[in-house]
Amino acid sequence: MELVQSDVTVVGGGIAGVCAAIAAARNGLAVALINDRPVLGGNASSEVRVHINGSAYQGRSPSYYGREGGLVEELKQKLFRHNPLYNQKIMYSVSDTVLLDMVYGEPNIALYLNTCVYETGTEGGRVARVDALQLASERKFRFVSPYYIDSSGDGAVAYQAGAQFRRGREARSEFGESLAPEEADAYTMGDTILFQTRDVGRKVPFKRPAFAYDVTKLSFFEDIRKGLRHRVIPRKVNGLGGLWWLEYGGHIDTVRDNEEIALELRKLVFGIWDYIKNSGDFDGVDPLILDHVSPIPGKRESRRFVGDYMLSQNDLTERPYFADAVAVGGWAMDLHAAKGVYDTGPATAWNFVPGLYNIPLRSLYSANVPNLLLAGRNVSATHVAFGSTRVMATCGCMGQAVGTAAALCVKYGADPADIAAEHIGELQRMLMRDGQTIVGLREELTPCFAEGLTVRASSRRAYANEVPGEAVSLEQPLCLALPIGTERLESVAVRIRNAGDRAETLRLTVLGGDRKENYVPGGELKRAGIEVAAGFDGWMTLDIGCGRPAGDKLYLVFEGAETLALSCNGEKPTGAVSFLYRPEEPAKLRKWEKSILFKNLLPAQHLYDPANIVNGYSRPYGLPNVWASERSGGREWLELAFATPKDVEELQLVFNPRLDLEHFDEPPETLVKDYDAIVTLADGSERRFEARGNDLTLNRYRLNVRGVVRIRFEFGGTHGSPYVEVFAVKLYAPEVKEKESPECTPNR
Known part of the structure; x- marks a missing residue:
């Protein structure tokens, strides 16, 4: 031992x-x-x-x-x-x-x-x-x-x-859960064995092993058949990627009966593959081989x-x-x-x-x-x-x-x-x-850094989306969610087209928001009808005249005849998000890969200000909480200057990594790829740090330097975005005592 x-x-x-x-x-x-x-x-x-x-x-x-x-x-x-x-x-x-x-x-x-x-x-x-x-x-x-x-x-x-x-x-009554059963029971979620296939470029036979099921003889075969039909059998390398719904064991003990569950799942996996390969019900499976079958079940619950x-x-x-x-x-x-x-x-x-x-x-x-x-x-x-x-x-x-x-x-x-x-x-x-x-916490800058701090940048993106795009018909209602930094929004301009030969009514509904971290519309604030003349194609200023607490969002819902269309593009202005709107489920907005064009908000909104990098947030929460440069192919810069020299133990940058994505096939285009950090000391000397090929959101530098008067970042490029976006620059002093630590302030 x-x-x-x-x-x-x-x-x-x-x-x-x-x-x-x-x-x-x-x-x-x-x-x-x-x-x-x-x-x-x-x-x-x-x-x-x-x-x-x-x-x-x-x-x-x-x-x-x-x-x-x-x-x-x-x-x-x-x-x-x-x-x-x-x-x-x-x-x-x-x-x-x-x-x-x-x-x-x-x-x-x-x-x-x-x-x-x-x-x-x-x-x-x-x-x-x-x-x-x-x-x-x-x-x-x-x-x-x-x-x-x-x-x-x-x-x-x-x-x-x-x-x-x-x-x-648990029983429904124990915690007041509407989704729980009336009576408690021992059921859990079951296990799954995933598998993968590979295209080898030639016809390959498959013979079902003796231990596996002939799934066509199982009582629930039609359910399997239906499940497979709902998930198209891919025609490329690593095709199937398992079947998450091929699950078993929740009605027994997923710990004690682990081996029984594993065997049952193997019988099903190889039996289903036999059906896919040999039934003749699926096209393009001849060159697919069973490339991987998990040796152990993936367990959900015990x-x-x-x-x-x-x-x-x-x-x-x-x-x-x-x-x-x-x-x-x-x-x-x-x-x-x-x-x-x-x-x-x-x-x-x-x-x-x-x-x-x-x-x-x-x-x-x-x-x-x-x-x-x-x-x-x-x-x-x-x-x-x-x-x-x-x-x-x-x-x-x-x-x-x-x-x-x-x-x-x-x-x-x-x-x-x-x-x-x-x-x-x-x-x-x-x-x-x-x-x-x-959710709801902000990491305030230590007072010693905040005092006498000046933040400047080479440029600032306007809170607008004006790059020309395509016209999208309002046959499907659209929604534009706009974070607002003031307590009222009086008006906003959108680009609209009426392709018909008669005037049509653009129906506008303004909704309030639900919680700062969410994009969930709430109660109705205003409803209006705006006449759009036949053949009109241009910017139109909409009277909004609605108020919300500063930092909240307004949701503009657009509906109309199929001849009415809003101009949209593929830009992703951080914070301002466009959705497909479901009138039957107004609280559930459907994600969309396009963005509605807008500009000229009154009162003016300066939501991409460089000062946002020290406001205590490292992601959108109510407001975008980001500095964004203008659309530029050239070098941009960001600078923090202190009225008196500061001692800095650690420096952090938090870049925008497209937090709306769960998975991504390459580094998100908004991540800053190349930059230089220049730390200037009171004696005029400099410390330089060079980052090339960065693919991380959080970049950390252990400085351990005294007498810092300026920190400057010079950005060379992103992973594809024409805008440089930084959520936060965070500074930490050496050997900070607990009572002097930056506070995390709850915003409920």
Whole structure:
């Protein structure tokens, strides 16, 4: 038995565990990371091959700018360096190399792969040790640390330590959840084995193995047939990418019956492939081979452990204020059929979540094992809420939160519950410094930096969208969401065309907004009809005359005859978003890849001012909170000047990475690619930093310099956008005392 001592032991190397380990290590802890598989990533590994989805909800988030940030953002963007095809629809796996590179790059992490925890020892109700076996090397380890993070999915350590847990579905009455069943039961979501195909360019036969089903003889064959017809069989390399709805096991025990579930899924996978290849019902499958079948099932749900707070459906829909908020979610409450393909109902129910919600720290540690933190799908949530929190990007955010919280536990010799009660402000500041998103918090600039600060830029984009585009008919109603920095908007101009031979009425409805982080229209403020003359084609000023609190949005809904059309283009002015409008579901705007042209807002709106980079926000929240340059092919610059010299320990830039996207096939075009940073000191000397080929949102520089009087950024180019956009420049002083730290101010 080899003894491994560390500050924190992380069990489970999925996305949650990796983020927990990295966050703890970067905050100075010695970390032991244990994973029972040969690769990292869990369900996102090359073994299982599931996309890292999260709060952006595959680009359909009601918050629009919904992607998480933090370590999950860093991971997604580093994928391009090793596996640029990852995010395409053809279901490439997440690169194991990227995860290993990130973990091996942290000198404070000791990684133990192929290492399975088999026993957890406790003393006085606390986890005292974790014993694990590394079969291939025939070694036993005992991991001892003051704090433990269970991110193992099934909660191996928490279960062995006697932590309180739930399995199955809570009764509707327990938490007042409308989506819960009337009576509690033991049903969970089931498992799936994904598979991939490859086109080898010639006809290849396939013979069904003897253990596999002849699926045409199964009682639910017609459901399988229908499911396949709804998902066109691709004709290219890595075609199918599995079938997420090929699910089984939720009606039995997904832990105890794991091997039975895996065998049943293999019988189904190979049987379905036999049907696809040999039935004659599908064209273009002759040259496809079964290139990969996951050796293990991707597990959705098993145990959920009880914390000091249990997140429920109402927390996701009503989004109450949590003083201990540390992470965000936003995926739909995606509740799968318990019996999977054997169920007579639909494969899943996509239950609407109205935008980003916060997750409290009290849901991320055990209520009865004081030194045990939780991250991933085993956190304290009801079955219904778990339908949203279980996706991997959200799990990664929770992992970053508890890894950072562990650093404070070590610092103060305190348990996680004490951090939630007494040190939550410090934890939130640490998380936001590391790029974590917490809805409604702003990271104010330290007063010593704010005093006498001047921010200038080479140019500023007008709050308008005037680049010529195409005319889009109003046969389909359109909506333009406009953040407004004043308390009223009197008028705005749009470009409209009437292709008919008679006058038509443009119907305009002005709606209010719902929450600053959201793009969800609320109550009606005004309705008007504007006559558009036959043959008219030009800019028209619309009388708005509506008020909202400064920082809110107005939603302009345009409807009319098919001969009426609004001019639109492919530009993406940050903050101002165009949607397809559904009159039957007015609160659910449909994302659109075009933008409605607009200009001449009165009163004038200067929403892309360079001063935005120090306003405490690193993403749109109400207002765009971004500096954007003019449309330019030349070099742009941004400069911060101080009236008196400042001591700077760390400098950060936060660029615009198109937070409306869940996945992307290359670095988002808005990311700044090349730039120089020039730090000028009081004695006239300079420190220069050159960045070329940048593909990260958060760029950090450890300066540790005294007497800074000016910081200037000279931008050479982006990944394709004609605008340079910077969300934030953040400055940190050396050895800042707690009481002098930048505050995180809640904006509810």
